[in-house]
Amino acid sequence: MNLTISPVKIHSLKQTYKAKPHSNLYTNTNLKADTISFKSISFEEIDRINKTFHSSKKETLDEKIAGMQKAKARIRASFINKIKNPSTNGNIPNGILIYGHEGSGKTSFIKATAYESDCNLIEISPFEDFTNEIENSLIYAKNLFNKTGKRTIVLLKGADITLDDSPENKDNVYFINNILNNCAKSPKESMEGFATTIFFETSKPQYISKKLLSSDKINTIINIPFASNEEIIAIIKSYINRYKQNGGKINTDNIDYEKLAEILMPNQKGSHINESYMYIVQRAIEKYSKDSSIPFEEYLEDSANKKRRYYTKSKHMQQMQISNLIKER
16 A cells, blocks of 8 residues: 555544435434523633533543443543553554444543543545545654654544445445555554544444454444433533533532433433534533523523434434444454
8 A cells, every 4th residue: 555645633533525325314404402591691601611511622531421331331442542551461452443322422532432441533524535545644643743742543433434334435435445454454554553543423324334343444433322211311411510520609408310211212202412412411501501590400401401313212212222233343
């Protein structure tokens, strides 16, 4: 494989793309939430809310993400611990597939993984010049390793769009397959030489070419599932605690978290995505900031009841069935 050096910027490889028919769910129509007037909220409070819900601060998995204990344990065992102790914990994976429903927090999970493992991160979204950007990223990763001694995660977002078995993606699949093949056969001469692990991110892993899903190519597969009852409670509490840590004042003594989780769990109407829980808490805090005479738990319950569900019941079941098609390893 002949690679040429050209400049690549970390976190800047984001392009627009047109999804194929099976990827039409990438168009998010259900998250158009009603807006709130900030006229009666101080600039200090607006800043506090932004820091709580939209912080760009780099954080570890436990700092950034509530719940997902199984996924956290698996990524630590298969990747993070091996980065931190390469001589005692076996081979570092060449390819890792992270999949889950849209809005499950896959990208945040991978970013936190990069930070916790002290790896550089390069994001690549689906676009026309796919193979060229991969080549550039591998070279850039090698240069970074030579300068900093840090490994790089190359994140391929929407992997099902560029790596399915359609005729237009045949060359992409062959290219990635070649890279991962060389990794498995002679790691010191190929992928390990670039000090890189490729993370494949998707909500539709069943469309990724079977040629790439064999265990000698993508070594680790991790599912980010719908939040359980306990995880919903943990997520809500996490955002409230963040807000308090940023100086916000809320009386949460009377909140019935079990009742809230029951409201938010999947039902006949469908299911929420993990991102919805952030919106519900943020909306409640915004309302409480305007009028604190009403108990916060009432705002929280009202926001939960009004939040439209992202998935219908049938689409929720379809998403659940994916885990039966693509087994974790």
